Each structure stands twice: as structure tokens, then as C-alpha cells.
Amino acid sequence: MKKFALLLALGTLLLSCSSDEDTIPAESYQKSIASFKVINTPEQITAVVSEVDKKIVLTLPYYLGATAIELDIQLATGYTLVDRPENKLIQDVSDYLLNKKEALVYTLKNEKGELKKYTLEIVTYQPDIVVKELYNEGAKVKEYPRTATLDWGDGPTVIENSIRIASDQIIKRVNGIEITKVFFIDATGKETELKKISTSKTGINAYFPENMAVGEYQVRVENYSRSVLLKRPVKLIKMQGEK
Known part of the structure; x- marks a missing residue:
């Protein structure tokens, strides 16, 4: 009986240690970005912010009538943006969507000096372009x-x-x-x-x-x-x- 009690206590201790190691700090999932919006379009567009994978997904309407997008970013209390202004402009939406020259990363810092990095992903629901070939296969150029x-x-x-x-x-x-x-x-x-x-x-x-x-x-x-x-x-x- 004593042997069983000892094994049970040891198992409980190991489980407790394992749980402590695997637990992700609650502050990692705390909301750091209150809202992330496009404000220079006819209809306001709000992005979805994921605290789990630190991603901001901004879905633009098909054929958005804007050459640039202006952002309004509201942060949670105690956070500041480190490396870019809050109204960061993407100057040419079409060029960005077609070429994706750089990942747009937003770095936030809290009052303790801890950093969080969020990657902005811009997507549209536009279907692929279908065009007709100019002449039949095998024909002269x-x-x-x-x-x-x-x-x-x-x-x-x-x-x-x-x-x-x-x-x-x-x-x-x-x-x-x-x-x-x-x-x-x-x-x-x-x-x-x-x-x-x-x-x-x-x-x-x-x-x-x-x-x-x-x-x-x-x-x-x-x-x-x-x-x-x-x-x-x-x-x-x-x-x-x-x-």
C-alpha cells in the first residue's frame, strides 16, 4: 500500500512539472491590438487579429477603389508601436498584392519592455484572370x-x-x-x-x-x-x- 501511495505521489509530481513546462503564459494571448482598420475607403474595413499566431489578416473587397490604404491602429493599454507609424500607408495596393515585395511586420512593446511582432497579411477574394490565347497551339506565331x-x-x-x-x-x-x-x-x-x-x-x-x-x-x-x-x-x- 505504501509502495502504491509513493508511486501515485511521484506520478502526480511529474504531471505537475510537465504541466508547468507546457503552460503558455496567459499574457501571450492577451489582446495587444484593440482594432486595426482601413479608414480611407468608402466603407471601413476591419482586420482580424490573431493573438495565437501573431497575424493580422486584412481582407480587401474585390476591386477596391484605392491606390493606397491608410490605417488606423488602436492598441491595448500599455502598448506602443515600435518600428512604424500608426497610419502606415501602403502606397500601391495592386503592386503590393501582385509582388508582395516585403512582409509588413508591426512590433509592439509593453510597459515591461517586452516585444510582440505581428505580420500583416492582405488578401482579396478576386478570382484568377482567364484570358483567351491569341492563336491556337501549333500555329505560326x-x-x-x-x-x-x-x-x-x-x-x-x-x-x-x-x-x-x-x-x-x-x-x-x-x-x-x-x-x-x-x-x-x-x-x-x-x-x-x-x-x-x-x-x-x-x-x-x-x-x-x-x-x-x-x-x-x-x-x-x-x-x-x-x-x-x-x-x-x-x-x-x-x-x-x-x-
Whole structure:
């Protein structure tokens, strides 16, 4: 009986020690960020803050009509932001969503000098872009005359040419802000934006800049937070009548 009591006491002691080691301090889960909001949009957007994995998830509406977002961050009593201002601006939402150049980390410090780091994750519900390829697989690379200046005797005239990309998902702008871009990518990987574009319910017309170099290009389309690279290249050629 004494042996059983000794084993029971030893087991209780071991369990107690194990529980003490595995217990996460309660202050780790205490709320440090009272609210995290976007305040320069038509409707206020509030992020979800997780104290468990120290993550701030900000979900933006599909086609948010803003080039930058301004934040209002309210902290719990006793906390201050260490490494960035409370109204930190993301200057270009579309660029951030497409390229995600850096993780945005917010570091908080309490009155004891202890630090907490939170990573901001920005997401949207935008579906992937679906565009139609410019020609069928196995066919000859499609050729497009470039934009050039011609002179038929009445003085020089700029003749614009464009590429037509079919899609029923593209929206050119929201609240006056351009959210669609078309790029030509040459053999070296250099991208040239075709800045003059027009859109309709069925696709995009992107106009070539004047005297763009002839040769083969890949075509890439950006639309707000999504990007798609067309599988088949195109070839830019001189316009008939160019010298």
C-alpha cells in the first residue's frame, strides 16, 4: 500500500512539472491590438487579429477603389508601436498584392519592455484572370504591325496598332483608378507596359508605343490583384510602308 501511495505521489509530481513546462503564459494571448482598420475607403474595413499566431489578416473587397490604404491602429493599454507609424500607408495596393515585395511586420512593446511582432497579411477574394490565347497551339506565331510614323506625301502621320486580348473578366478602372495593365516581355525578360489601353465586356485593346523594337514577346496581363502570362508569344513586325 505504501509502495502504491509513493508511486501515485511521484506520478502526480511529474504531471505537475510537465504541466508547468507546457503552460503558455496567459499574457501571450492577451489582446495587444484593440482594432486595426482601413479608414480611407468608402466603407471601413476591419482586420482580424490573431493573438495565437501573431497575424493580422486584412481582407480587401474585390476591386477596391484605392491606390493606397491608410490605417488606423488602436492598441491595448500599455502598448506602443515600435518600428512604424500608426497610419502606415501602403502606397500601391495592386503592386503590393501582385509582388508582395516585403512582409509588413508591426512590433509592439509593453510597459515591461517586452516585444510582440505581428505580420500583416492582405488578401482579396478576386478570382484568377482567364484570358483567351491569341492563336491556337501549333500555329505560326501571330504577327502584329507596330505603331509607327508614316509619310505618304502629306506630312508624317502616326499610325497606331494594337493587340486584342479576349476576356470577359477585365475591368479597366474603378472610381477613376486604372486597375488593368498589359506588358510585353522581350527575350531578356525586360517588360514594356502598353500604357494606352481600352476595355470592353469582351476584352482589352492594348496599343503599341511608337517604334517599339520588332521581335518576339511574351504577353502578361495584370488586373488589380491578379496576373496572367499568356502561354504563346507574339511577334511585333514593322508596318508596311516603314523605311
